[in-house]
Amino acid sequence: MVSPITFWIxxxxxxxxxxxxxxxxxxxxxxxxxxxxxxxxxxxxxxxEAEFLxxxxxxxxxxxxxxxxxxxxxxxxxxxxxxxxxFTRYRVSGGVISLGLLVxxxxxxxxxxxxxxxxxxxxxxxxxxxxxxLGQYVIPFEVAAILxxxxxxxxxxxxxxxxx
Amino acid sequence: MVGLNxxxxxxxxxxxxxxxGAVAKKNAVAVLMGIELMLNSVNINLIAFNRxxxxxxxxxxxxxxIVVVVAAAEVAVGLALILNIYRQRLTTDVNDLDWLKW
Amino acid sequence: xxxxxxxxxxxxxIAFAVIxxxxxxxxxxxxxTAIVAMAGSLIIAIGVLVQVFSTNITIAEPVELVVRWLxxxxxxxxxxxxxxxxxxSVMLFVVTSIAFLIMIYSIGYMKGDPGFSVFFxxxxxxxxxxxxxxxxxxxxxxFMFWELVGLSSYLLIGFYWNKDSASDASKKAFITNRVGxxxxxxxxxxxxxxxxxxxxxxxxxxxxxxxxKTLLTIVALLVFVGPIAKSAQFPxxxxxxxxxxxPTPVSALxxxxxxxxxxxxxxxxxxxxxESAKTALLIIAIIGGFSAVFAATIGLVQRDIKRILxxxxxxxxxxxxxAIGLGSITAGMFHLTTHAFFxxxxxxxxxxxxxxxxxxxxxxxxxxxxxxKTTTWTFLIGSLSLAGIFPLAGFWxxxxxxxxxxxxxxxxGVPFLGPLFLxxxxxxxxxxxxxMFRLIFVAFFGSEQAGQEAHESPISxxxxxxxxxVFAIFxxxxxxxxxxxxxxxxxxxGHPHLPEPNYFIMIFSTIVAFAGILFxxxxxxxxxxxxxxxxxxxxxxxxxxxxxxxxxxxxxxFFDKVFLRIADGCRWFDRTIVDGIADGFGDGLREMxxxxxxxxxxxxxxxxxxxxxxxxxIALWLAVPVLGGI
Numbered sequence: 001m002v003s004p005i006t007f008w009i010x011x012x013x014x015x016x017x018x019x020x021x022x023x024x025x026x027x028x029x030x031x032x033x034x035x036x037x038x039x040x041x042x043x044x045x046x047x048x049e050a051e052f053l054x055x056x057x058x059x060x061x062x063x064x065x066x067x068x069x070x071x072x073x074x075x076x077x078x079x080x081x082x083x084x085x086x087f088t089r090y091r092v093s094g095g096v097i098s099l100g101l102l103v104x105x106x107x108x109x110x111x112x113x114x115x116x117x118x119x120x121x122x123x124x125x126x127x128x129x130x131x132x133x134l135g136q137y138v139i140p141f142e143v144a145a146i147l148x149x150x151x152x153x154x155x156x157x158x159x160x161x162x163x164x
Numbered sequence: 165m166v167g168l169n170x171x172x173x174x175x176x177x178x179x180x181x182x183x184x185g186a187v188a189k190k191n192a193v194a195v196l197m198g199i200e201l202m203l204n205s206v207n208i209n210l211i212a213f214n215r216x217x218x219x220x221x222x223x224x225x226x227x228x229x230i231v232v233v234v235a236a237a238e239v240a241v242g243l244a245l246i247l248n249i250y251r252q253r254l255t256t257d258v259n260d261l262d263w264l265k266w
Numbered sequence: 267x268x269x270x271x272x273x274x275x276x277x278x279x280i281a282f283a284v285i286x287x288x289x290x291x292x293x294x295x296x297x298x299t300a301i302v303a304m305a306g307s308l309i310i311a312i313g314v315l316v317q318v319f320s321t322n323i324t325i326a327e328p329v330e331l332v333v334r335w336l337x338x339x340x341x342x343x344x345x346x347x348x349x350x351x352x353x354x355s356v357m358l359f360v361v362t363s364i365a366f367l368i369m370i371y372s373i374g375y376m377k378g379d380p381g382f383s384v385f386f387x388x389x390x391x392x393x394x395x396x397x398x399x400x401x402x403x404x405x406x407x408x409f410m411f412w413e414l415v416g417l418s419s420y421l422l423i424g425f426y427w428n429k430d431s432a433s434d435a436s437k438k439a440f441i442t443n444r445v446g447x448x449x450x451x452x453x454x455x456x457x458x459x460x461x462x463x464x465x466x467x468x469x470x471x472x473x474x475x476x477x478x479k480t481l482l483t484i485v486a487l488l489v490f491v492g493p494i495a496k497s498a499q500f501p502x503x504x505x506x507x508x509x510x511x512x513p514t515p516v517s518a519l520x521x522x523x524x525x526x527x528x529x530x531x532x533x534x535x536x537x538x539x540x541e542s543a544k545t546a547l548l549i550i551a552i553i554g555g556f557s558a559v560f561a562a563t564i565g566l567v568q569r570d571i572k573r574i575l576x577x578x579x580x581x582x583x584x585x586x587x588x589a590i591g592l593g594s595i596t597a598g599m600f601h602l603t604t605h606a607f608f609x610x611x612x613x614x615x616x617x618x619x620x621x622x623x624x625x626x627x628x629x630x631x632x633x634x635x636x637x638x639k640t641t642t643w644t645f646l647i648g649s650l651s652l653a654g655i656f657p658l659a660g661f662w663x664x665x666x667x668x669x670x671x672x673x674x675x676x677x678x679g680v681p682f683l684g685p686l687f688l689x690x691x692x693x694x695x696x697x698x699x700x701x702m703f704r705l706i707f708v709a710f711f712g713s714e715q716a717g718q719e720a721h722e723s724p725i726s727x728x729x730x731x732x733x734x735x736v737f738a739i740f741x742x743x744x745x746x747x748x749x750x751x752x753x754x755x756x757x758x759x760g761h762p763h764l765p766e767p768n769y770f771i772m773i774f775s776t777i778v779a780f781a782g783i784l785f786x787x788x789x790x791x792x793x794x795x796x797x798x799x800x801x802x803x804x805x806x807x808x809x810x811x812x813x814x815x816x817x818x819x820x821x822x823x824f825f826d827k828v829f830l831r832i833a834d835g836c837r838w839f840d841r842t843i844v845d846g847i848a849d850g851f852g853d854g855l856r857e858m859x860x861x862x863x864x865x866x867x868x869x870x871x872x873x874x875x876x877x878x879x880x881x882x883x884i885a886l887w888l889a890v891p892v893l894g895g896i
Contacts, residue, residue: 007166011174018178018201022185027193034197037178041204048171048215050225053207053232060232065200065239072193072243076250086190088259090875094188097875100882102180108885109172114217116168121219129222129229137226144233151237155244161251187875195871262868 002047010047014040027073027084031066038062052126171212178205192246192256196239203235267313268329272348274310274358275397275411277303278365278390285387296383300390301369307397308362311355318355325351325759330403330467341462349403349466352756353599357400357531360606364523365393367730371614372515374726375621385425385513392418396524400531404464405454408532412450412492415528416443419520423512435508442505446495450532453488457539460485470538479543486539486546489532497529497583500557504818506580510572514617517572522579522613523606530586530602534595537759541593548678551591555690558584560815562697566704567801567811570626571616574705578652579609581694585667592687593677594670596754600745601663603753607741608651608660611734615645618723618731619709628705633714637721640728642710644735649706651738653699653779656772659742666745666754667691668771688771692778699782707790 017036024030038061045054077084088094122128133141178201185198207228214224250256281303289295323329332347369389376382395414402408417440424436458464460481461472476482493499498506509521520526533540533550540547558581565577582605590598618641623631635642651658654665668691675684722728745753788794801808810816867873 002166004166004170007170011170015174015177015181018181021197021201022181022189022194027191030194030197034200037201038204041178041208044171044174044208045211047166048208048211050211050215050228053211053225053228056229056232057204057207060236061200061204065236068239068243069193069197069200072196072246075247076193076256078254078256084191085194087188088190088871090188090871094184094871094875097187097879097882098180098184101183101878102176104882104885104889105176105179106173107889109169109176114168116216117219119219121215125222125225129225132222132226133229140226140230144230148233148237151241155240158241159244159247161248183878187871187878258871259869261870 007047010040010043014044025085026082028070028081030085031070031073034069035062035066038066049121049125052129168212168216171208171216175205175208175212178202178208190257190259192249192258192261193243195258196242196246199242200235200239203231203238207231267310267317268350269331270310271314271350271358271401272331274307274314274362275394275401277306277310278393278397282387282390282394285383285390290383290387293382296386297369297373300386301366301373303390304362304366304369304393307393308359308366311358311362314350315355315359318350318352319756323351325353325757327351328354328467332403344406344464345404346407347403348401350401353531353534353595354400356599356603356757357527358397360527360603361393361396361400361524364606364610364734365389365396365519367733368515368519368610368614371518371617371727371730372513374724375515375617376513377724381425385422388418388421388425389515389519392422392520392525396528399528403466405457405466405469405536406464408535409447409450409454412496412528412532413447415496415525416440416447419443419509419525422516422520423509425513425516426511429511431508432511435505435511439505439509442502443495446492446502449488449491449494453485453491456485456488466535469536473538473542476542479545482539483543483546486543487549489536489539490546490550493529493532493587494553495529496532497526497587498557498580499529499553499584499587500560501817503557503561503580504821507573507576507814510570510576514572514613514620517576518610518613518617521576522609526579526583527586527602527606530583530590530598533587533590534599534757534759537590537595540590541759544678547591547593549591551588551674551687554584554587554589554591555687556584557581558588558694559690559697560584562694562701564811564814565701566697567808568701569629571619571628571631571705571709572613572626574628574701575609575612575616578612578698578701581698582609582652585664585691585694588687588690589667589670592670592674594666595759596745596757597663597666597670599757600666600753603744604651604659604663604738604741607734607737608648608658611644611648611731611738612652614727614731614734615641615648618727619645621723621727622721628709629712631709632712633710635710638723640722640731644728644731645710646706647735648738649702651742653702653783654695654775655779656776657742659738659740661772661776662742662746664691664695665768665772665775668695668775669768672768672771692775695775696778696782699779700786703783703786704790707786711791 014037017033017040020033021030021037024033038057042054042057042062045051045057073084182198182201182203182205185201186195187198189195189198210224210228210231214222218224246256249261253260255261278300281300284299285296289299317323328349328351330347330349332345334343335346336342336344369386372385372389376385379385392415395411395418399408399411399415402411420436420440423439424433426432427436454464457469460476461469463469463472473482491502495502495505506521506526510517512520540550561577561580561584565574565581568574568577582601586598586601586605589595589601618638619631619634620626622638622641623634625631647658651660654661668688671687671691672684674687675681789797789800813819
């Protein structure tokens with residue numbers, strides 16, 4: 001079992017990274033802190049005994065998506081990079097509403113009575129995941145694959161300037 | 165001993181930070197980052213539920229994988245859109261993207 | 267023949283369609299089509315008349331041929347059917363024969379007119395409507411044809427549409443008739459409301475059993491508004507003199523013999539309704555008698571030959587309405603029949619004169635007797651018949667009306683009514699004789715006007731005159747007390763009422779008629795009394811009469827000063843209040859939209875913010891009772 005100290009360190013680092021993402025003024029710094037946050041999440045997955053997902057998280061998010069975002073930043077860069085990630089006029093109201101939501105959600109969580117299962121996580125849960133993905137959930141799996149394909153083709157078409 | 169509630173609260177905090185980024189940032193790419201944070205916090209929730217409520221099954225993880233796929237697709241399409249808008253309007257400031265009205 | 271009776275109104279409409287769609291460019295073919303169709307109707311009508319006459323078909327036991335037309339089970343049944351009884355078969359014969367003769371006459375009269383074919387098409391349309399009105403077996407169908415009659419009358423009066431006076435007259439006729447139609451329609455709907463049927467036969471059973479006499483009187487008077495307009499009774503008579511703007515054959519057919527008779531016919535057809543409401547009956551008689559005198563006095567001083575005849579027609583229709591109001595549909599229908607022939611004759615004679623001298627002012631005519639022998643003689647016969655000289659047709663029918671008038675006191679239980687109506691009748695008889703012979707002495711026997719190149723009309727025009735003259739002489743013999751009261755034994759309501767010959771009335775009315783003729787001769791024939799001096803001495807009365815009692819002006823005043831004022835008020839109300847409310851709503855909403863528009867910033871973040879704010883608020887709202895607040 002994971003000790004609370006480990007958990008809170010991981011969680012604290014992740015939260016700090018996320019806060020850095022939204023508060024820094026330099027977009028590139030934000031992107032880098034985003035990678036940190038993603039890695040923190042991957043660590044959380046490990047603590048939850050979801051090793052496969054942790055690997056996926058590192059590969060897809062920290063690897064691919066972050067790179068994609070950095071590319072996006074580079075391709076749309078204008079003006080001074082140090083002033084590239086400012087707040088809108090919703091800086092305060094957005095914060096208030098986010099905090100409000102947090103209060104609501106956290107208090108709901110605290111009031112909820114979960115039925116915690118005493119079972120133990122199976123040893124080979126990656127194999128189980130594979131059986132599920134390619135067995136019971138094969139259709140959502142395939143649909144997700146098609147979605148990904150369509151999204152990629154669509155992204156290429158949108159990003160590439162179509163000339164008549 | 166870390167229980168379910170701690171994970172959920174952690175996820176909620178992450179979600180609200182992501183939300184704040186999505187609503188309060190000027191740059192479209194930063195908005196996208198906020199959305200990614202929100203998606204991640206959801207994934208934490210799914211997996212935490214899976215771990216604490218039905219540890220013998222992996223349904224939550226299957227869900228999470230599909231969320232990851234959708235998120236990847238979303239980032240790809242979203243960045244493509246931002247790129248296209250940038251080319252046409254030379255801006256990534258969401259305050260300028262108000263063509264939904266009319 | 268009765269089973270083919272439905273063909274009578276159908277044949278002319280076929281002719282109408284053929285002329286309008288096929289033969290409009292071929293004038294003679296059009297005329298022949300119309301005439302052949304009319305002849306077919308005439309033959310069937312004669313066949314029907316003979317068969318009705320020779321079998322036991324009475325008004326109480328008619329023959330009905332019915333097809334269902336519109337049916338809502340349990341609530342509404344409108345039939346399309348024909349009703350053959352002595353009343354309708356007589357009327358069918360009158361209408362078809364006169365329409366037939368007038369079509370022949372029109373060939374000569376309308377020769378060379380650019381609208382020759384159209385004229386015959388309109389005549390056919392009119393014939394269909396009139397025959398349909400006569401033959402239909404329920405109020406609804408009658409009303410439909412009643413409206414069609416109004417429409418075709420409008421078309422025919424306005425036949426010379428490029429003349430302002432003609433198009434004005436046609437509009438006037440149409441609008442005045444609409445007033446009557448509205449009353450008729452209301453009455454008809456009331457009947458349906460009370461009795462659940464439009465059918466004449468079913469109503470004749472249901473109405474006498476109805477207890478609420480006041481309601482029945484109102485309904486009867488509403489229905490009577492229709493005939494007031496159609497038969498040109500006071501106060502809706504104003505259209506008839508102006509309707510003389512139409513071609514003369516039209517005046518003869520529509521405004522003397524048939525259309526105006528439709529009102530009288532409706533009174534006879536729906537008599538059970540009026541009979542059941544005695545008050546309504548008395549009002550009908552009073553309006554009829556008043557119209558008779560009213561119109562005759564106007565007729566005394568008119569100068570236009572067709573207008574004299576128009577007021578004469580109105581006066582005679584008043585006679586008929588009075589007779590029916592006094593409870594005798596026999597007398598009314600008898601006079602309608604004879605009047606149809608001699609008045610058509612007079613109009614056609616007038617048409618022949620106008621055709622020859624191209625003027626309608628009798629004082630611009632004169633000396634026509636030498637130049638137009640046939641016309642003069644037939645016109646004279648018609649006038650004598652109208653004046654009621656023994657033994658011409660008009661004498662017998664007028665005699666019957668006067669006898670009815672004498673007995674009026676018994677019907678209403680008011681003794682003095684009899685002499686009153688008799689006096690009215692005799693007064694009208696006197697004036698009728700006077701104005702007709704004024705016309706004759708001035709136009710036919712007066713001094714010749716210089717440069718007047720009159721000549722006799724072609725054979726197609728004189729032939730109908732001769733035929734009608736024969737009818738004008740002999741038509742009365744179907745109903746004299748000396749020939750078994752044939753008409754009275756046949757067309758009646760309830761029980762046949764066979765009058766004894768009343769020699770007092772016969773002699774007295776003849777004396778009155780001769781007195782009128784003599785008076786006219788003294789003034790206009792021998793010129794012993796100067797007409798001009800009379801006019802000057804009684805200038806107030808003369809002006810009043812010549813201007814038709816200023817009824818038109820009164821209506822104009824009413825329209826300008828009252829109606830338009832009310833309309834202005836309504837317009838103000840509509841523009842400011844109604845439009846104000848409607849526009850106010852619109853403006854208010856637009857204003858609201860203009861303000862609410864700013865909610866739609868088009869900014870995605872704004873939307874997202876609102877969504878999550880709403881989530882928070884909703885969660886709080888839901889949490890208050892469940893979690894005891896947060």
